[in-house]
Amino acid sequence: MSLLLPLKPVKKPRIGLYSIGLRAYWSQFEGLKERLLEYGQFLEKRMSEWGEVYFYGLVDTEGEARKAGEWFNSHNVDLVFCHSVTYSTSSAVLPVHQICKAPAVILNLQPTAQINYDHTTTGEWLAHCGACPVPEISNAFNRSGIDFKVVNGLLGLDYTPAISLAVETTSERKEAIRVWRHIEEWIRAASVPRNLRHSRFGFLGNTYSGMLDMYSDFTMIQAQTGLHVEVLEICDLNRLLKDVSEQEVRVKREQVEAMFQISGDSPTDPIARKPTEEQMYWSSKVAAAQEKLVREYDLDALTYYYHGAPDNEYEKLQGGFIVGHSLLTAQGVPCAGEGDLKTALGMKICDIAGTGGSFSEIVVVDYEDETILLGHDGPFHIAISDGKPTLRGMGLYHGKQGTGISVEAKVKTGPITTLNVTQTGDGKLKLISSVGEATDGQIMRIGNTQTPVRFGKHPDDYMEQWFAEAPTHHCALSIGHNASLFAKVSHLMNIKHVAL
Template sequence: MTDDAAPRPRIGTMAVGLGSYWSQFAGMKDAVLDAHRRLCALVSPHGQLVEAGLVDKAASARIAGDTFQREDVDLVFVQLATYANSETLLPAIRALDVPVVLLNVQPQRKLDMARVTGIGDWLASGVTPSSLPEMTNVLIRLGKRFDVLTGHLDNDLELADSLATWCRLATLCRRLRTQSIGLLGRPFAGMMDLNIDETHLFKQLGSFVDHRHWDELVAEMDAVTPAEQAAGVAELRRIFPASGSLTEAEFAAAGTVTAAVQRFVARHNLCAISSHYDGPVQGRHAELLAALNPALSVLNAAGIACPVEADIKVAVAMLLLKTLGGSATLAELYSMDFDDDVVIIGHSGAGDPAISREPARLAMSEVFHGKSGKGYLTQFFPGPGPVTLLSMTQGADGDFQLVAAEGEIVPGPTLQLGDTNARVRFPQGLRRFVNEWSRPGPTHHGVLGYGHHAEGLRAASIALNLPLQMVTP
């Protein structure tokens, strides 16, 4: 994801402790504050910190809560720096509708028993988990969504990675509520699984669907400057190096479309474009559609989700998987190979260049199967390795939810028809996977990305308030 595509999240931080300790144990407060400074140093590279400092009674917790509300935080990290009663937590988060992450983090890997000569020494460095069950109990009773991270401040790489993941999810939360999902056209007619209640999407995720018109993109094409066109051509050549058959004029035309969609995203402050064209294809509209797939692939590379067939739900899933693992390409179940026990998974249209382990290519097609127009197909070449398949769907109650599975891309022949596709094996086997994947009603579109992200998706389920169903053996 590019820096331009991702606004910096606002991360609330606070340490909690029992106020009566400070007068009883000399030096303890300073030790707690030092540990909190070290914790904030781990978080600060990943977002804009909103620091409430040390909270040790209900009054200071209320002040912390006012600060977090005023600064519009996306996430609150609460460091359990020593024992603290829950009055230090609840007033700070009662009015917030953001995830709370309790940090059960010791200053060191273990107590140095030889140096723990007094109660204050112990309370300042080794009692962080004591109030954790109390805090989780009251958060549950308040109906707050929360997570728990346990670790230490002595170069704990697992803790650092978890903190970074939560900050990336906070970035996604901010994107979804401060940027819009652009809708060009309408969902593919008859694909009723793609239809959604946009008001319910706004209610659950804060995501606004901005209905735009194809003529606006044509107008952006007419406004592209020579410098913008040249930059678009350079991006296309970088992403599609195996496209030597294209002439300079063809690259220039595609560069204009690429620059136009980039201008369109900036003008309307978009985090995604879900699009589908259905109608007469002529003139400038024909030029636009011909190069739209490679242009939208450039946006995918930059962290702007661009699914075809105007699927809005899968745009959110693409943003999520890209946030967690750096790659997210549109995918559906293509074919089954019972001999090799694999599913062929792929999709036509724009893809994510990050999925390709070989030079990507463009190929002209005289028809977009089942759709209007003709133009360039984008083919990326996924390589072997662990992958996650993710879908966002909508239940009978109208609520959105996540369905995911972990598998592995394996070597073998794939379709060479201009579409991106891969051979994916799942641990429960082909038959069971297809059945178990389909039963929750994930819609026919999903997203495929490198890496196993069950733990990250569990955190995302909390951050986005989206129930998660893992399709596992």
């Protein structure tokens, strides 16, 4: 399946990293300082797979801590890892985080699974006693009002340093694998607030009238996420449509035909038919204008809906939306229908984290299979598709005016996570995530995206829990079991998260 390149690359998070120690040790134990720095350099190299890492080195006095805090601020880091590599007084740690306000994660990573009891020296033990100062640091952070998390386990070296008296090759042990899963998630999660603070979300048209769950306060969204909402009108798109050349239409048509398979008539639904040549041409032309809109306004995501007088030119324009918005979603610009800004945010979170994020809602429950079909008649995230999505011509969009082409597809079989972004009564955003399995069950052939999902409990029990959290009725469907990742995103953004 052909995949388009992102219109704008995802910004890597900026990660602060430092190791701690006690300056008195360096003159007492030969080679200890260099050994501990080597551990830090190992972390720096591994972490650089996912972010821009700024490794300060060793912080071993309160004066050095102040320098480190200022240094991290100068690099505008999104997250700071404190590597508790040996004993240090908490007074040599606290100033880092009093000066640099980025979220803090303490890494308690032992280099060996078991020390060499018969031959260990004091210097050897000090290279493995990283857990020792963590209670002291935790206490200091708590009393200072500094929020923090701790990751415990093995460092995960794939070799043993020559100086070591124990075996430090631990990369295959479960305690190291778990550690690196959490570190990767923390770094990927840190990319979300960084990218949102630099994002421009287009709000094109209006919200579907009467859908009270979807109405959003733009100022509230910006206050809690940092993203900017650019209010657009359909006439902005119509202006760009008039400038689309025939060559641009042909290029879009080639992209569409490479990305999708073109359906015949639905065997069951009389309003879902083979797309006409006129519909294919129009959708390709509108798609070219949609990309122009995204480029002109420098958009990172888009939510849209139009409702006006019957048979006007803007209604015809909206009839060509779904194909182009699916292309944009595949290019890293998630598009959510019906003016649902909060679900556009959920889709963008998934997309930044590299997990997809397709526009979905409850379609129907299959009580025989104990699955819930999730999908929509709107844009689909092609990168997580089970094979080539199908294009169907729609004689009528259900519940809406107009006709056009819609996408029929399902997410690839395997682990999935839904992410719902809702708003509480006090105006706070809340994330709701649910892990499940996408099955290879049947779907309807009516021009809608649909994925059968089994949530590990009876559908009625799952829905009772889900609805009790007061979600919006749309959600973003992502691949992988991502509840732990989304929990880290919510922590870094200071937004409540509920995992079902």
